[in-house]
Every structure is written in structure tokens, then in C-alpha cells.
Amino acid sequence: MGKTKVKVCGLTRKEEAEMLADCRVEFAGMVLFFPKSKRNVTLQQAEQILAALKKYGVSKSVAVTVSPTKEQVEQIMRLGFDYIQIHGTLSDEVHDVLRIPVIRAVNVAGETAEDKESIRRQLESVLADEKTAGILFDGSSPGAGKTFDWNLLKNIQKTDKLLFLAGGLTPENAAQAVKTVAPDVVDVSSGVEKDVSPCAAFAGKDAEKITKFVESVRL
Secondary structure, three states: OOOOEEEEOOOOOOOHHHHHHHOOOOEEEEEEOOOOOOOEEOHHHHHHHHHHHHHHOOOEEEEEEEOOOHHHHHHHHHHOOOEEEEEOOOOHHHHHHOOOOEEEEEEEOOOOHHHHHHHHHHHHHHHOOOOEEEEEEEEOOOOOOOOOOHHHHOOOOOOOOEEEEOOOOOOOOHHHHHHHHOOOEEEEOHHHEOOOOOOOOOOOEOHHHHHHHHHHHOO
């Protein structure tokens, strides 16, 4: 795939599409149907952001979901997303209706033999699925902004599936992540958000941090 690409996840405002375009970010993610997340957007918001991404020429849009239902997947496909990213479970009913490429999330908890075996089993299942276009390795708590031991992935066998690396990435550690894992795509969310006090409202993405993150990946 060549040089590592960038995915900025958790967009909540259409204005953020221009930030991504300015930095030539290749993938843009939105959280849907997961109200526990402060980055969750409605279908109407997603439609507006998708229109902005298209306007500014951001390459690929990703709907980020947790154990989605058949109805939710159908709504996502109607909106015109390029990919669907699935955390949690993927039921047979949902799998049967999928008509867009899937990015399956694999959670990495630690570095024990049991953890490594868990990664291996999850990978086996994901790699066997013809609808899976990419595998996203994330920390044990997605969206928590915490890294895991990247050395667990150093010798992972590369396949025709895209390898996404997520979990606690920032402008400060992105270059080391790329050097250690050599992923196809690095995925950032909290690491490029505005700094606000714990009591303040969610403020979204920070253009300067996105710029710094992309620069560190493309050194």
C-alpha cells in the first residue's frame, strides 16, 4: 500500500471536513448509533458531514459502530459511507446485508500468552471473512485514548487486508507507532481534539493538532 495513510475518527462537525482536506487525510470516521460516546452523531449530522467530505475531496468515509443491527447497517449504506467499522459482534443477519467493505476491530488487552492467543483467534476469524477489507487494532477500551504494547504487532503477518492501528495515538507518538508497526493506516481521534476542562462541552477536532499528527506520520 506504500506510505502509511491517516484516518481521523470521531468527526462531529461539517467544518472538520475542511481540516482533513487541508492535510490530505485519506479516511474520515464518524461514530453512529452509540450514544455513550461524546463523539456520537445523528444520521442527519452524518449526512451533512458526508456532504462536506465530498465537497472538499476527502477520500474515504467510515461509519464507526458497535455491534450494529441490520436496520442500522441499512441506514448507513443508504447514506453512502465507503466503509463500516465494526466493534463488538457481527451477527449473521447483519453480515448477510452488508454491501460495503468492513473494517473489523480487534481489541488488544496486554502482552501475555493468553492475550497473544486471543489476537490470533480474532485474526483468524476476521481474515476468513470475504467482506472484511481491513483490520483495526485498538486498545482494550476503544475511544479511551490509551495505547497498547505495539510490539505485539511487530511480527504480524501482512495480508491483503488493510492494517489499521488505533488507540492513544497523538502527534507526539505517531512516528514511533509507524516505525514499530508499519501499519497501512493510523487512526486518531482524541489525540487531535481541542483541550478543554473536564466540565466543558465537547469541542471537537483541532486543526493544528491534525496538521502536526499528519506531519509526524509522513516524516
